[in-house]
């Protein structure tokens with residue numbers, strides 16, 4: 001039964017691949033791989049246009065010369081510093097496996113603790129060139145390999161790379177490897193292709209699981225420290241949120257120099273002790289009654305210099321399974337208080353899921369981040385918010 005299912009899956013995926021190759025050979029790409037913006041590029045930008053042509057004329061070779069292209073960017077730039085972890089050599093920590101408190105834990109906590117000391121993994125896809133020149137806002141999005149449609153919707157909406165009043169915005173997606181064995185080969189191939197077109201994927205060689213989100217955090221901070229340490233601001237968020245880069249830029253304009261960390265901040269949140277909950281933490285892992293203040297990981301904003309400091313501090317702390325709480329722990333040591341802002345709604349807008357507010361474009365128009373939207377909902381909401389909206393009153397949050 002299971003075998004049949006897997007064969008069926010493989011056949012389906014092969015079919016998709018064949019279609020894609022066929023379409024490409026005809027000189028066009030499947031429409032959902034085409035970003036909306038570059039198509040409309042005016043002819044006075046010949047360099048960019050050429051680049052795109054280059055991408056498409058080379059796509060035929062992409063599928064053949066896979067191995068050589070595994071690190072397309074790796075050696076083009078002569079970087080002084082580079083990602084220095086090239087092998088995975090991490091064995092389970094047998095020291096704790098004999099302890100009684102450890103034996104009583106749930107399997108996923110045991111797995112987390114056994115490999116907690118493995119902090120850095122090699123990079124599978126890197127873009128050292130991403131931060132060349134001045135970047136005002138770097139948008140980084142936590143994503144997983146199977147969520148291609150979410151990345152696509154983001155590229156068409158709030159993740160568009162552009163320049164606003166001389167301020168450059170760049171976007172990157174942060175990924176680990178597929179958590180299911182049977183997904184790995186095919187999805188990896190598609191991801192390589194996606195990256196080949198958009199050049200906006202960072203991928204590390206660790207499993208994309210819930211507890212590994214903190215790994216993603218520390219990998220990103222280390223990456224930033226190496227390749228992008230002069231970026232002005234960073235927005236980091238999930239791949240299922242609505243973001244308004246316009247409102248974020250407007251908000252940042254009023255900010256002075258100095259440590260900035262803004263989001264949907266929780267003060268004195270308590271660790272959840274109910275085992276059924278996704279965020280359950282046994283007291284063996286955290287025994288204080290409150291967490292330090294932290295911003296919901298769905299979307300927050302920080303300045304570049306603070307991110308560099310966070311990297312340094314993060315290396316002195318043991319990894320904690322919840323990524324946003326982990327950052328809160330780092331901020332506490334740095335004595336930086338994260339600031340709560342009404343424009344960040346990462347823990348939900350209103351308690352009532354059926355409330356009209358959840359679909360109200362006039363409300364979204366005035367926000368910086370709102371969770372949680374499906375890709376189609378995001379595309380629709382983006383269009384609505386950017387149409388000629390007539391709102392009865394300004395929901396003034398900025």
Ligand SMILES: *[C@@H]1O[C@H](CO)[C@@H](O)[C@H](O)[C@H]1NC(C)=O
Pocket residue numbers: 087089090
């Ligand atoms: C991995 O680490 C172990 C213990 O630290 C060491 O004995 C072994 O030689 C290492 N293997 C590689 C391939 O580096």
Ligand SMILES: *[C@@H]1O[C@H](CO)[C@@H](O)[C@H](O)[C@H]1NC(C)=O
Pocket residue numbers: 092093094095117
């Ligand atoms: C296990 O314990 C030994 C001896 O106390 C120590 O040297 C080693 O670093 C520990 N291993 C880990 C992964 O913490």
Ligand SMILES: *[C@@H]1O[C@H](CO)[C@@H](O)[C@H](O)[C@H]1NC(C)=O
Pocket residue numbers: 108111112115205206207208209210211212
């Ligand atoms: C995190 O990723 C590593 C490397 O792939 C893996 O060994 C480990 O089991 C993962 N941890 C969890 C908790 O999923």
Ligand SMILES: *[C@@H]1O[C@H](CO)[C@@H](O)[C@H](O)[C@H]1NC(C)=O
Pocket residue numbers: 287288
């Ligand atoms: C809480 O944990 C710390 C470090 O793991 C330990 O030193 C301390 O005794 C614990 N406190 C209580 C009340 O269990």
Ligand SMILES: *[C@@H]1O[C@H](CO)[C@@H](O)[C@H](O)[C@H]1NC(C)=O
Pocket residue numbers: 387388
């Ligand atoms: C929105 O309004 C402006 C002027 O008020 C107009 O120029 C523009 O064409 C309108 N856009 C749409 C999509 O209706």
